[in-house]
Amino acid sequence: MKKITIKALAFGIGLAALGANSWVLAEGNPAAGKKKAETCSGCHGEDGNSNAPIFPKLAGQHVAYLAKQLQEFKSQSRGESTMAAIAxxxxxxxxxxxxxxFAKGSVHIEEEEGDYAVGERLYRVGNLQKGIPACASCHGPHGEGNGEAGFPAVRGQYSAYVSKALREFKAGERRNDRNQMMRDIAAKLGEEEIGAVSDFVSVLK
Ligand code: HEC
Ligand code: HEC
Structure with missing residues (x-):
């Protein structure tokens, strides 16, 4: 009996999440997408591995996350002028x-060089004193994220872009995160922690 109740509850939550994001269920055609992506390649690369660290890599990102971002650039609930004009x-x-x-691509991940211990610890364990949860609890031990839960993949993402995203969540400039999940976490991160965890993410695989 108990089991059924928990299952029913989980199902209910799943449905609520689907309801909020129902448009992401539209199934895309990657071959058509490849053609349409010609206008994106100057910044994001032909296969979604961007050439400059200020342009996020899209290759291998979860399809629902990509669609959510594009819808939100378009509606300007993720306010960013370059992508607003494009979307x-x-x-x-x-x-x-x-x-x-872009979801079909595979992300290119930089080689490790240097010491990532501080960033790795924050990513995997968090910081109990400061109330920072482990990034891995949502973004996964390999940075793979979870498409259905709306957690983006972060593995191999450029450090400069990750830092920018964290600073913008912290400042409340980026506010498209459901239930303020990232704003609440980023608010507790100092500048050094942002740098260390961003460097670690860029080599995570
Ligand atoms: C002129 C350069 C440029 C072009 C062309 C461009 N983008 Fe972007 N894109 C950006 C920048 C810059 C960002 C990061 C915005 C930010 O910092 O919030 C971005 C972010 C994104 C994101 C969010 C990624 C994430 O990890 O959150 C998606 C998705 C995206 N672009 C898709 C596209 C698609 C699809 C196209 C083509 C239709 C495209 N972009 C064309 C510059 C560009
Ligand atoms: C409770 C779950 C949760 C935890 C813990 C978490 N995140 Fe996130 N994170 C999210 C969600 C959800 C999003 C997507 C927001 C959206 O829809 O745009 C996100 C987005 C991000 C992004 C933006 C990705 C992109 O491509 O623009 C970065 C970077 C990020 N998180 C880094 C971290 C780091 C670093 C930590 C640990 C300090 C962390 N997150 C902890 C849930 C979480």
Whole structure:
């Protein structure tokens, strides 16, 4: 009996999450997405491995996360002027196709060089005194994220982009995270912790 109740509860929560994100269920066509992605390649690379660290890598990212971001750039609930202009003319079908294409790629991960101990500890264990949860609890031990839960992959992402995202969550400039999940965490991170965890994420695999 107990089991059933818990299952039913989990199902209910799952449905609530789906309800909030129902548009992400539109299935995209990666071949069509590849063609449409020609306009993205100057910044994000042909396969989603961007050439400059200020342009996030999209390769291998979860399809639902990519679609959510594109919808939010378009509606400007993720306020960022470059991507707002690019997402503005995209239809739901374009967004589904582009997301399907980039999700299929495999992310290029830099080689480790140096000491990542501080960042790795924060990522895997968090900081109990400061109330910072382990990043791995949501983003996964390999930085793989969880598409259904809405947790993006972070492995191999450029350190400079990760730091920028964390600073923007911290300042409340980026506010598209459900239940303020990232804003609450980033608010507790100091500048050194942001640097260390971002460097670690960029070599995580
Ligand atoms: C002129 C350069 C440029 C072009 C062209 C461009 N982007 Fe971007 N894109 C950016 C920048 C810069 C960001 C990071 C925004 C930020 O810092 O919040 C970004 C972020 C994104 C993100 C969010 C990634 C994440 O990890 O949250 C997605 C998804 C995305 N772009 C998709 C696309 C798609 C699809 C196209 C083509 C239709 C495209 N972009 C074209 C510059 C560009
Ligand atoms: C409780 C779950 C949770 C924890 C713990 C967590 N995150 Fe996140 N994180 C999220 C969610 C959800 C998003 C996506 C927000 C959105 O929809 O745009 C996110 C987004 C991000 C992004 C932006 C990714 C991109 O491509 O733009 C970065 C970077 C990030 N998290 C880093 C971290 C780091 C570093 C830690 C540990 C200090 C951490 N997160 C802990 C849930 C979490």
């Amino acid at each position: 503005e003319p995209l239809s739901d079908e374009d967004i589904a196709d582009l997301s399907a294409w």
